[in-house]
Amino acid sequence: MTTDAAGLATAAGPLELLVVQATPYCNLDCDYCYLPDRGDRRRLDPALLDPILDTVLTSPFVAGDFTLLWHAGEPLMVPPAFYDEASARIAAALERHGRRDLLIPQAIQTNATVIDDRWCDCFVRNRMQVGVSLDGPVALHDAHRRTRTGLGSHAATMRGIAQLQRHGLPFQVITVLTAASLEDPDGLFHFFLEHGIGDVGFNMEETEGANRLSSLDGPGLEDRWRDFLERFWDLCASHPGALRVREFETLCGQVVGDSRMDHTDMNRPFVILSVDVEGRFSTFDPELLGVRTERYGDFVLGQVGRDSLESVLTNPAYQRIAGEMAAGVEECRRSCAHFALCGGGAGSNKYWEKGTLAASETQACRWRVKLMADVVLSGLERSLGLEQVTAQQALLHGG
Amino acid sequence: MPESRSAGLLAFLLALPSLALVAPAASEAAAAPAPPPHPPEASATPAEAMEARLSRLSAAIRERSAPLDASERGALEGEPWVAAGAWGNGHGRGWGNRGWPNRVYGNTYYGRPVWANYRPAWGNFRNGPSFLNW
Numbered sequence: 001m002t003t004d005a006a007g008l009a010t011a012a013g014p015l016e017l018l019v020v021q022a023t024p025y026c027n028l029d030c031d032y033c034y035l036p037d038r039g040d041r042r043r044l045d046p047a048l049l050d051p052i053l054d055t056v057l058t059s060p061f062v063a064g065d066f067t068l069l070w071h072a073g074e075p076l077m078v079p080p081a082f083y084d085e086a087s088a089r090i091a092a093a094l095e096r097h098g099r100r101d102l103l104i105p106q107a108i109q110t111n112a113t114v115i116d117d118r119w120c121d122c123f124v125r126n127r128m129q130v131g132v133s134l135d136g137p138v139a140l141h142d143a144h145r146r147t148r149t150g151l152g153s154h155a156a157t158m159r160g161i162a163q164l165q166r167h168g169l170p171f172q173v174i175t176v177l178t179a180a181s182l183e184d185p186d187g188l189f190h191f192f193l194e195h196g197i198g199d200v201g202f203n204m205e206e207t208e209g210a211n212r213l214s215s216l217d218g219p220g221l222e223d224r225w226r227d228f229l230e231r232f233w234d235l236c237a238s239h240p241g242a243l244r245v246r247e248f249e250t251l252c253g254q255v256v257g258d259s260r261m262d263h264t265d266m267n268r269p270f271v272i273l274s275v276d277v278e279g280r281f282s283t284f285d286p287e288l289l290g291v292r293t294e295r296y297g298d299f300v301l302g303q304v305g306r307d308s309l310e311s312v313l314t315n316p317a318y319q320r321i322a323g324e325m326a327a328g329v330e331e332c333r334r335s336c337a338h339f340a341l342c343g344g345g346a347g348s349n350k351y352w353e354k355g356t357l358a359a360s361e362t363q364a365c366r367w368r369v370k371l372m373a374d375v376v377l378s379g380l381e382r383s384l385g386l387e388q389v390t391a392q393q394a395l396l397h398g399g
Numbered sequence: 400m401p402e403s404r405s406a407g408l409l410a411f412l413l414a415l416p417s418l419a420l421v422a423p424a425a426s427e428a429a430a431a432p433a434p435p436p437h438p439p440e441a442s443a444t445p446a447e448a449m450e451a452r453l454s455r456l457s458a459a460i461r462e463r464s465a466p467l468d469a470s471e472r473g474a475l476e477g478e479p480w481v482a483a484g485a486w487g488n489g490h491g492r493g494w495g496n497r498g499w500p501n502r503v504y505g506n507t508y509y510g511r512p513v514w515a516n517y518r519p520a521w522g523n524f525r526n527g528p529s530f531l532n533w
Contacts, residue, residue, distance in 0.1 A: 237413050241406025252408045258457045337445030340453070377452060383413050384459045 012269040012313065013061030018068045018104075019274040019286045020044065020052065022082065026074040028111050029148045032176060032205045032214070034287055034348075035072060039148075043078050044277045046085045051305035052275050053093035059309040061270040065103040067129075071286065072276070075108040076115065080122035087126045105129060109174065111145070112160030113153055120167040130171040132161060134197075136188045140181055158195070165196055172199040172246075179205075179215035182224045185231040192243055201246030204367050206349065216367070225367055229375040237379070247368075251376040254341060261343030267329050269322055270309060279304040283312075284325060287348040295356065296321055321347075327358040335360055342369045415463040 024040040026033070056062060068090070070083075083106065090104050107129035123130055134157055135141040142152025164171050173192070175181070181188060192200055205214045216225075236243055253259070265271040266285040274289040275281045280300045282289040288299040299321065301312045312318045329344030336342070342365060347357045349364035381387070 236409060240410040240413060244407035244409065248409045249407055252412050255453060255456050256408065256412070256460055258454070260453075337449040339446060340450060377456065380412060380456055380460075383416055384456070384463065385416060386455065386459055 013059075013271060014063035015056065015059075015061045015066045015270060015273060016265055017272045017286075018052075018056060018066055019071050019272060019289075020049075020068060021072040021275065021277045021289075022070045022075045022078045024073040024277055024290075025077045026111070027077060027113060027147065028074070028145055028153055030145045032144050032178070034206070034291075036291065038073060040073075040277075042277050043082075046082060046089060048279050048304070049086055049089040050093065052279060053090065054097075055281075055304045055307075055309060056273065057093060057097040057099060059270075061273075061309060062099075062102070065105070067107050068104050069107045069109070071109055072274070072289065074111055076110050076113075076119060080118055083122055083126045083128065107131070109133060110160075111153060111157060112164070113156035115160030115163045117163065117167075120163055120169060123169055124167070130164065130169060132157065132164070132171050132173050133176070134158075134161070134173045135175050135178075136181065137191045140178070140188070143180060144176070144178065161195065161197070170199075172201065173197050174201045174203055176203045176205055177216075177228075179218060179221060179224075182221070182228040185228045185235065189232060189235040189239075189243065193239070198242070199244050199246070204364060206352070206364055217363070222366065222371065226371050226375060229372060230379075233375055233379045237383070247372050248376055251341070251373060252380070255377070255380065260340040263329060264343040264345065266346045266348075267325050267344050269313075269318075273309070275304060276300075281307075281309075284321065285346050285348040287346075288351070291348075293351065296351075321357065324357040328356075328360060331358070331360040338365075338370050338373055341373050345369070412460065415460060 021044060023043045024035065024037045025042070026035070026038040029038065068086075086106065090106075094100055094102055094104070105128075106126055109131040110133070112132045112134070122128070133145070135143075135145060138152065138154040141154040141157070145153045145157075147153060161171070175188075192198075205216050232245065233248065236245060236248060269283050271283075272286060273281055273283055274286040276290055280289075280303050282299045282301050284299075288296075290298060290300070292298045297317060301307075301315060301318050302309070325347050328347070328350055332342070332344040333339050345360075345362065345365045349362045350357050350359040353359075353362045353364065
């Protein structure tokens, strides 16, 4: 096994996503959130972007464009001027490093509650990609996505969405599915259509970070999840093009393109770099940064301005994390029929469900990958008139 | 909202059976290649069974899309997933890893829809905006 930094660097990157924490603070206090410090009002000093970008652009892991995602807190809790300054600093960094060939688009995932004309102008000015967190109709959304005083946030989020639509700004929605969401796929589907929402990704409520209990941990819910997905597939099929579901589109893309996974962005080092509000950085799954664990510490691997990315590769803490991450992926590769569609999963799910990164199947992967794949592949087989591989056959073959 | 919106890859795939409804003449049918094989019960391992299942689906889609005439192909030209190389590259790469045309911010190519390229949604970080500018 190669242990020198140069050799290790060949098994890392290229960088696709730079996650930067503008602030840990969030104006909401969603009860399923994994972030531990969302009451912390610190803000990233915009000047810290210079050493962040210098650290990245002098590393061997930049092979092309990458996205800067403002995340790990509500990114609109800093003012629009913050992003104007960020854009200027990004442009200056590219100039400073002679990398005008690169594009570093900025993206945010927001609860949308404070989006107004001023913010929409900021998104246009800085060409920011916007994702909105919205759990569907008011009852589903407000059951979990509340302020610290217990007020629902649905109305404010819908006002923010209306602003985006009024300005002609595209956005995608991420919907966290809880046990209650599975009760009414028709209601959820038509809610999206009625509000002009065309792109949706489903996240599961997970036992993760500060969220120690998921409503999806209950008995019998896997069957309800399958029923929900099958119904949602049928609704998409009967309303062609009305709603694009991230998971369906992605799987269809893999089938059409004959593409297979060898790893994920979250289990190969330095495909993702996460930097917190103080400039401390980590890699692998962004949801691990700042989470304090007995086994792996807080996953902080270095500090921008002091440590290069490649210097981390020989750090014992990194090597333990990377070694166990790789062992988990290899176990997935060895044991799972769905590996070619999944690439070995996310370390955060493995850690929170199994207590170690050196693990394979999790409930998260059973739901997000295995059941999803079986519903999509069966749906395509049905549509194409192919003899279906039944769930029983899939099970027989390790599905 | 964007001036025009993609129907998405799923909508296209679900339309394939109807696109292929132009039945071949009897003589052509007789000479047609055998349909894709039955489900892979005999495969040796779970991974091989899944691979056989995926390959069978890919082959069926390629076969169904072959009869698309020029007008149907023309209708696909505005589809970002076609522009991004998701379709018809035939080299096993799947979704092309290119920039996508941005319909809001002008004609520049910027960004790419993370969950619509060749890396599946669950291979990416799941808490960020991803497929955009359709």
